[in-house]
Amino acid sequence: MKILLSHARYAGVFMLALVLPLALSACAQNPVLLDSTYASLAPQVENNDVPFFSQTEYQCGPATLAMVLNYQGVDTNVDELIPQVFLPGRDGSVQPEMLATVRRHHQLAYPIRGTMDALLGHLEAGDPVVVMQNLSLPIYPMWHYAVAIGFDLPEETILLRSGEHKRHTLSFSRFDATWARSDRWGFIVANPGTLPEGITARNALEAISAYEETHGPKEALTSWQALVERYPANPLGQFALGNALYADGQPEKAITAFEAATQHDAYMGAAWLNLGILQLQQNKPEEARNALMQAASIEGSWQERAQALLTDI
Incomplete structure (x- = not known):
């Protein structure tokens, strides 16, 4: 699996509002959703059962894992997860360590198809999705993990547990622009013996x-x-x-x-x-x-x- 963190820095929680307008306002466009997506999905979805763990600087990886693991019934917290996924030399967590940590807790990490249609389908099915974003420019990446928990289809917005924000709202266009820079990488955590809907x-x-x-x-x-x-x-x-x-x-x-x-x-x-x-x-x-x-x-x-x-x- 490609590691996306070479020559990268991780987003601190206070950088979000500063970076997004600079990086995205000039070129963000709404992703084109399939007609079947609009026809099949509920107008609004929000999974309020996903717990929230706030992150400090460089701890978005452990924080997102704490959220999705606890959602599956695994009793853990950010402090326990930091030594398992945090790489000090890289100021963050890379994808293989994220997935391996899920498996160490006797859970499966299912990659999702990298499309907005697939992501929204998983959210409607009740599965929170860990997503990887680049909150800066492609030439100077600022990688960040968040947990997608819902969406508003008429308003074309997505809901995230992100950084210090328990309920962070982004337009489809801004979110997809940041997500696309990670090749739309994301995964679902599930108990053994279960296969979430929509997984290929x-x-x-x-x-x-x-x-x-x-x-x-x-x-x-x-x-x-x-x-x-x-x-x-x-x-x-x-x-x-x-x-x-x-x-x-x-x-x-x-x-x-x-x-x-x-x-x-x-x-x-x-x-x-x-x-x-x-x-x-x-x-x-x-x-x-x-x-x-x-x-x-x-x-x-x-x-x-x-x-x-x-x-x-």
């Missing part, structure tokens, strides 16, 4: 895989199940679910998941190999032979193992 299969795979790297496949099982329930035709999701089910001691269900992976991607050699191995363990030699022959016929790192197993059947 690709972003879900990224988030759950990272969570699994930290906590292991058994801990990620319910999240893989949520992904496959939403996207049953996704072969990578089925493959990951099979691995998690096997780690959890459920070989028959793992076989079903690997079979689904190969049905949706007949060239997924790793899925054919795992399927054959489990079928051997379940004393199904003919089915195992068929799966291993498929794995052996597909070029990749799994071929040698599949060929060796075939000689033993």
